[in-house]
Amino acid sequence: MKRDALGPLLAPVEKQLAELKSNSVNDRLWAHDPSLWTNDPAGQVEVKIRLGWLNLPNSSRELAKEVTAFAQEVNAAGIKKTLLLGMGGSSLGPEVMSLTFNLEPGVFAILDSTDPAQVADAAKNFPPEETLYIVASKSGGTAETMSAFYYFWEKSGGVGSHFVAITDPDSNLEKLAKENNFRKVFFADSTVGGRYSALTAFGLVPAALQGIDANKALDSAASMMNNDEDALFLGAVMGAAALNGRDKLTLITDTAFDSFGAWAEQLIAESTGKEGKGIVPIDGETFLSPEKYGDDRYFIYLRDDGEHDDFLAQLKDAAQPLLVIQTSDSYSLFNEFYRWEYATAIACHILGVNAFDQPNVEDAKIQARAQIVAYSQKGVLDEGKAAWEGENGKIYTNANLAVASLKSAFDSFLDLGQENDYVSIHAYLPRNEQTAASLQKLRDFVQEKTALATTLGFGPRFLHSTGQLHKGGANNGVFIQITTDVENDIDIPSQGMSFGTLERAQALGDYAALLANGRRVLRVHLSSLDLLETLSAK
16 A cells, blocks of 8 residues: 555544554454444444454355355356346445456346336346346345345246345245245355445355356455555544545546445445444546645545556645555455455544444335335325426425526535535436436536535435435535436336336435435436436536
């Protein structure tokens, strides 16, 4: 790790590192001391049963043998494609692996959405006769995952040999898998929470099916486990930066590791974002001239071939805090999984929050379930009262805006952003290249107009990633939700509703949860997805 460009953060980091060492934090972490994060007796019990991730590079060795043999079995059976049905920690690690190792397109994918267009695309590209479906859920009760299962189970005609479950022992999913003769049930480590699960069955089963050497992956992670001083240093940087007003961790990656930020987002946001505190991970943002960044930023560069070295030189010249982490090959990904898990746990200790709970994640789920109950009774969802309505769409907000049009409302809402805030765009839209490009253009517009840090997430995927930070972190987020009407909806078998209805209920639940937590929120409902780019017009 190149540490010579931390600039104004160098002294606070060195001081924090000295405190960590004087308090024997590393030793206490390995001793599973829950008082590092909480003094609440109930919380300490929960922490002690969530530290199994520390030794996964060793404890997952037998699993590595099992998943390697299983991948060979599947290949011999002539099943060439894999579709993973999962959310958050059950899907983000495998997705990053597939993108980092540059797999052949159409061989492996994840479905972590209730958007009907994405469900339809997955069904088209992963037909039952060619596909192994992985149903991944610790609890077996994740709404998005189980809805996808019901759909693909019906499409397959109930052929259990094309399904695999990854779940905790004694879950509802284990029972369902055995009753329906799934090809295999893999048990996750129940002492490891979802966002720390990349080296458990949730990560290693998909890795092996993608042709990744599971033992080599564990070797890479073990190299960091055996050199935890580097991970401790990263944790000191993250914690000290947040304590010194730099809570926007801005990640820079070379092309080989472009997808890493999607995994790191969940780990950092869900672990640190609570009790009015938190680190805001900024991933995928377009570069600005360094002088345009506020003093709430610091930058971490996951460097492969140095394609962004020129930009780094500019950051150094502008005295923007910078840390460089050098990678070596694709298997460095597993080294980084471990480094960032360890560092995030350390940063949470520094911030004084419990790294292993997610007290506000349930907020949006409760609100969404209330919407679904109302729908089952009345046949419609409660959209609330629009602040403005026109042929292009509708505006919903808790802000006092003079609304004359979609565009004027959008621009006026952005003006509410203050120094050191961030703007978070939540798109309940199909996640595809075209929509992603339009949203990136919108994000660039927001960044240019406000000079604030920006984040972008597709719903409902981000609810299992950054949703905890949005509701439980500091009240420095300005939230923009974008919805539209579904063109071609798909029924969820046996559930009495469609994917489009579930997606809208989740959007409305998220909106209500943000309001309940006193956040500034704007919901833009577009009458057509084609209108998305009108929001970024100048």
